[in-house]
Amino acid sequence: MAAGLFRKVYDWLLRTFWATEMDVTMIGLQNAGKTSLLRVLSGGEFTLDSIPTVGFNMKRVQRGHVTLKCWDLGGQPRFRIMWERYCRGVNAIVFIVDIADIALLPMAREELHALMEHENLEGIPLLVLGNKSDLPDKLSVDELIDAMDLKNIAHREVSCYGISAKEETNLDAVLQWLLKFANR
Numbered sequence: 001m002a003a004g005l006f007r008k009v010y011d012w013l014l015r016t017f018w019a020t021e022m023d024v025t026m027i028g029l030q031n032a033g034k035t036s037l038l039r040v041l042s043g044g045e046f047t048l049d050s051i052p053t054v055g056f057n058m059k060r061v062q063r064g065h066v067t068l069k070c071w072d073l074g075g076q077p078r079f080r081i082m083w084e085r086y087c088r089g090v091n092a093i094v095f096i097v098d099i100a101d102i103a104l105l106p107m108a109r110e111e112l113h114a115l116m117e118h119e120n121l122e123g124i125p126l127l128v129l130g131n132k133s134d135l136p137d138k139l140s141v142d143e144l145i146d147a148m149d150l151k152n153i154a155h156r157e158v159s160c161y162g163i164s165a166k167e168e169t170n171l172d173a174v175l176q177w178l179l180k181f182a183n184r
């Protein structure tokens with residue numbers, strides 16, 4: 001009882017006096033699961049009939065005293081031109097890949113490497129997420145690291161996890177990783 005009250009007061013103090021907002025941009029090819037992931041992270045329900053994003057979508061995800069302002073961009077070819085602009089100055093970039101759609105991997109790799117070459121984005125931490133780990137015939141994390149050629153991305157912190165937005169697998173690790181960059 002007393003501990004619960006203490007926790008509430010402590011959380012309130014954190015939110016009031018140490019409130020931090022961070023920007024996170026989520027990119028990746030169409031159908032990778034960006035909007036689904038953001039929906040689940042912000043407490044919504046997963047759905048199989050998610051609608052392709054036109055332009056972008058923004059949602060706030062609250063974790064303790066940190067508000068993650070998440071920019072979810074459209075992944076269809078005509079929207080990729082916007083990616084660089086929405087990645088400038090953010091605390092972290094999340095690049096999402098459908099690890100069950102092997103045919104699209106070379107294009108995902110090309111788009112990621114082209115983006116990472118922009119001088120404007122130098123130093124911004126990158127988290128590559130292999131989504132849809134619930135499906136059969138998917139890549140392992142090591143295979144994804146190779147397929148995306150992540151060892152050749154320099155001048156920034158890079159990590160790679162396998163997740164499932166559908167089954168909510170490994171999503172805590174995603175948030176923990178992002179929160180490390182809240183105050184940069």
Ligand SMILES: Nc1nc2c(ncn2[C@@H]2O[C@H](COP(=O)(O)OP(=O)(O)OP(=O)(O)O)[C@@H](O)[C@H]2O)c(=O)[nH]1
Pocket residue numbers: 028029030031032033034035036037047048049050051052053054073074075076131132133134135163164165166167
């Ligand atoms: N099996 C499975 N399906 C998923 C998962 N995440 C997303 N999907 C499905 O993949 C499809 C595309 O999901 P979206 O979240 O709309 O993909 P997106 O990356 O936002 O696509 P764009 O907005 O067009 O760039 C939908 O049918 C989702 O239900 C997952 O973890 N597992």
Ligand SMILES: [Mg+2]
Pocket residue numbers: 034035036051052053072073074075
């Ligand atoms: Mg979308």
